[in-house]
Amino acid sequence: MLTLYVKTGCPFCHKVLDTGAELGLTFDEKNIADDAVAAELVARGGKRQVPYLVDSERGVEMYESADIDAYLREQYAPQ
Numbered sequence: 001m002l003t004l005y006v007k008t009g010c011p012f013c014h015k016v017l018d019t020g021a022e023l024g025l026t027f028d029e030k031n032i033a034d035d036a037v038a039a040e041l042v043a044r045g046g047k048r049q050v051p052y053l054v055d056s057e058r059g060v061e062m063y064e065s066a067d068i069d070a071y072l073r074e075q076y077a078p079q
């Protein structure tokens with residue numbers, strides 16, 4: 001499962017969501033507008049910054065939209 005921590009109006013998040021849509025991926029979106037979700041993100045990754053990807057099947061978690069974009073394309077682009 002792919003989980004993406006996001007924030008409403010975040011252009012970096014939209015970039016990743018657009019890439020996911022292009023690749024036909026579905027994210028479980030978690031919005032840090034909810035304080036409990038923001039706390040969960042900080043506990044997981046160490047800082048309050050979105051987007052943050054969790055790829056639970058591959059055991060991968062990362063910040064930075066450019067890195068997430070590259071990771072998704074590398075792992076999930078159709079062959």
Ligand SMILES: N[C@@H](CCC(=O)N[C@@H](CS)C(=O)NCC(=O)O)C(=O)O
Nearest residue numbers: 010011012048049050051064065066
């Ligand atoms: N270089 C980062 C920038 C991410 C960034 O600036 N995210 C902002 C939202 S657009 C953020 O997390 N701000 C903290 C907050 O809103 O609490 C990336 O490309 O992912």
